[in-house]
Amino acid sequence: MTDVALAGMGIAETWAPGHRDTMDVMADAALKALADAGLRPGDVDGVFTATAQVMLPTLALSEYLGIQPRYLDSTVHGGASNLSHIHHAIAAIRDGKCEVALVVYGSTQRTALKASGSRPAVASVPPVESLASPMFPISSYALMAQRHMAEFGTTREQLSSVAVAASRWGSLNPAAQRRDILTHEEIVASPKLSSPFHKLDCCLITDGAGAVVVTTAERARKLNTKAVQINASAEFSGHEGVMAMKDLVRTGASVTGRAAFEMAGIGPGDIDVAQVYDAFTINTILLLEDLGFCPKGEGGKFIAEGNIDPGGSLPTNTSGGGLSFSHPGMFGIYTVLEAMAQLRGEAGGRQVANARRAVAHGIGGTMSAHCTLVLSN
Amino acid sequence: MNSNAHFRHFAERAAAGEPVLPQCGSCQAVFMPPRAVCPECGTPGPGWVPGAGATGTLYSYTVVESREGPIIIGLAELDMITEGSKFYASVLGIDAGDVAVGQRVRLDTAENEDGVLVPVLMVEGGTK
Numbered sequence A: 001m002t003d004v005a006l007a008g009m010g011i012a013e014t015w016a017p018g019h020r021d022t023m024d025v026m027a028d029a030a031l032k033a034l035a036d037a038g039l040r041p042g043d044v045d046g047v048f049t050a051t052a053q054v055m056l057p058t059l060a061l062s063e064y065l066g067i068q069p070r071y072l073d074s075t076v077h078g079g080a081s082n083l084s085h086i087h088h089a090i091a092a093i094r095d096g097k098c099e100v101a102l103v104v105y106g107s108t109q110r111t112a113l114k115a116s117g118s119r120p121a122v123a124s125v126p127p128v129e130s131l132a133s134p135m136f137p138i139s140s141y142a143l144m145a146q147r148h149m150a151e152f153g154t155t156r157e158q159l160s161s162v163a164v165a166a167s168r169w170g171s172l173n174p175a176a177q178r179r180d181i182l183t184h185e186e187i188v189a190s191p192k193l194s195s196p197f198h199k200l201d202c203c204l205i206t207d208g209a210g211a212v213v214v215t216t217a218e219r220a221r222k223l224n225t226k227a228v229q230i231n232a233s234a235e236f237s238g239h240e241g242v243m244a245m246k247d248l249v250r251t252g253a254s255v256t257g258r259a260a261f262e263m264a265g266i267g268p269g270d271i272d273v274a275q276v277y278d279a280f281t282i283n284t285i286l287l288l289e290d291l292g293f294c295p296k297g298e299g300g301k302f303i304a305e306g307n308i309d310p311g312g313s314l315p316t317n318t319s320g321g322g323l324s325f326s327h328p329g330m331f332g333i334y335t336v337l338e339a340m341a342q343l344r345g346e347a348g349g350r351q352v353a354n355a356r357r358a359v360a361h362g363i364g365g366t367m368s369a370h371c372t373l374v375l376s377n
Numbered sequence B: 001m002n003s004n005a006h007f008r009h010f011a012e013r014a015a016a017g018e019p020v021l022p023q024c025g026s027c028q029a030v031f032m033p034p035r036a037v038c039p040e041c042g043t044p045g046p047g048w049v050p051g052a053g054a055t056g057t058l059y060s061y062t063v064v065e066s067r068e069g070p071i072i073i074g075l076a077e078l079d080m081i082t083e084g085s086k087f088y089a090s091v092l093g094i095d096a097g098d099v100a101v102g103q104r105v106r107l108d109t110a111e112n113e114d115g116v117l118v119p120v121l122m123v124e125g126g127t128k
């Protein structure tokens, strides 16, 4: 089977609220990723995009960049989308349907929020839930958190430890939008939204765009000495809304994690750095448990003990994550970009020493879509 | 919102004060949310069973800080619903500070802010 790799990465410069259009942040990230891979737009034959703000985004971006792709994919299932694009690109490349795949996400949701008072929706409230007027999607994740507390004794302070850890990493990242280190006291003093969540349990709302180039490992090695190998990928969905989620404290990450580790021939203990989509504090707890990094129910304790902090046993969300780095909607692409930065040894003051193997995990909807990638340098 | 015919019927019957739950005509499973195909056996076109007074246990909850004050939203495991499917609704009959996982609840209807009857979960022997 053809080995596939990540040959380039790009992150758009975005300081919202600005006056850049979504197409321009996407193009910026895409051109940076291509330049990083030593490629030009004309070399791309597969285009994969996700965004909530551009109509027919794969067509629009392809034309904007002068690409005439022979493989097109506009899969959108929230924050797992770009990881799924990579998962799909691997299959397309192995099948000879394309050779150079460009995967792009972009959003100017903070600019839109400032301009119109509302954020472009990535997902809509499920119909039955709408009858109860929840704070969507915050309340769905809040229900998972409350259940985790009831079932396993997870504490309010342990939830805070997730945001505190993210802020410690963010303080080391000059590109992070939150640079201050949070405390439990500050988190529970922030406005209550949907219990047990306060405002600081929830991700930032920012603009942003990111892109990666996927190609054969053989070509990637020739193009870029810093290419990152994709050892395994897996995706899964078991529900859309929380009513159809069979168990609110056991997620599809257990399915994709098991499949990806089996394919990679390694286990959670072999991973040096983890990047999991932290839209809310409970996410990091649930995803680390379900990916097998700690026993079920003990995620809160694992994190509160400092394991995911700088210097911890499992450095996690080392950019600062959606809680402290940036969160332009579908955060998935950033889990991949930060895993790449760590594996390439380019993470500056937050670099994890000897990071050789990484996991990136994206979720979409309300813990609905899952995609896990196992990467190595 | 991704509305659909099964949801519309569910909401209409609740608005008439007669809440119903989807039931599979083949395996008899009662499930939520309403949908085109039974999640247990895959049979399309489920029917309906009266749901008023159905009792169950609060599986999880969240207190939402709304403009009108705190409102409770709950997910309940109703006794007549097949394991795994949960009922999502506003929780009434108890103060936000007293709600807890495991409390017994009963399916009822109550008026929302627009005066429309919607399904709610009433806490049995609650504090209000």
Ligand SMILES: [Zn+2]
Pocket: B024, B025, B026, B027, B028, B029, B038, B039, B040, B041, B042, B043
């Ligand atoms: Zn059935």
